[in-house]
Amino acid sequence: MKTTVLCITLTAAVLTLSGCSNSLDDYDAVFDRYYSTTLKQSTSADVLAMVQEPETELLSQSESVVAAWGIEDKKERTHWFNMVAFDEEQMNAVRKYGFILKERHWGWNISPAPMLRLDVAMVMDAEVLEAAYAGNNEKQVEILKAAKELFTRDAAELTFDSRPLRNSTDMVKQAFKSVLVKLDRSPAYAVKLPLFEGMAFDHPTLGESRIRMLIEGDILKIKIKAGKHWFKKEPFEEQDDVIYM
Structure with missing residues (x-):
């Protein structure tokens, strides 16, 4: 009996410890x-x-546009995709997206914690980048809105025949919307977008979230992480994939 109890205790401890990572390394x-x-x-x-x-x-x-996508379990709580859009004439890549919504299990009697990560890179049109804006904050907001529209257009080409992929792209659009709601109310927060710590925002279902956005020449880069467990081990600005976008 003691051996059985000890085994159960050790198993619980191992499972709890194995769930302590805040990464999506798998x-x-x-x-x-x-x-x-x-x-x-x-x-x-x-x-x-x-x-x-x-x-x-x-x-x-x-x-x-092409997308590879997958789901992990019957309840489809973990799902992901890679999506790439091409120039229609030269057929080279002009937009790319990496997304995952992972439900992480942290231990006994602890509710599963969903964690979202989105990486985006786009070649932006000169008319968007070089338009006359009232200031840099307005420019950042309008470029982000343009990015959301481009993603929506790309996703629409593929999601009509795939419910799991449509669910994933809906999560991306929800994340963009959450960011833009905050920026529409307070455009001054746009100054935080290029910083390592990015801009904090509240995701309606995942809670604590951050976004970083960089403009390098005609390339726009976006990083979004949503879900408080992303930030338990180390802050957003110290995570390698945020630093080296």
Whole structure:
């Protein structure tokens, strides 16, 4: 009897400790593929050769957008995608997205904690980047709105035949909307977007969240992490994927 109790106690301790990480290391492949696509260089053939893991993911494709996506369990609480959009004439990559919503289990008698990560990079049109704005804050907000519209357009090409992918893209749009609600109310917060610590915002279902946004030439980069457990081990600004966007 003592042996049985001891085994149960040790098992609970191991399970609890194993859930203490705030990373999504078991889904690194999603973001490895994201970083493997080089905007303005990678072709559709390059992307199609590496974007999908056939054993665990499905592929959705239109003439100019491709997405590999997957779900982990029957309840579809963990789901992810890689999506790439191409220039319709040259067929090189001009937008890329990496997304995961992971439900992390932290131990006995603790409710599962969902964690969202979104990485975005886009080639932006000069008319958006060089338009006349009242100030830098307005410019940041309008560029972010343009990014949301581009994502919505890309997603619409693929989600009509895939409910799981549509659910994932809806989560992305909800995250964008949450950020823009805060910026529409207080545009001054836009000054925080390029900083390492980014801008804090409240996600309606995931709670504590942060976004960082950089403009490098004609390339826009966005990083969003939503869910308080992202920040338990180390702050947003000290996480490597935030520093090295």
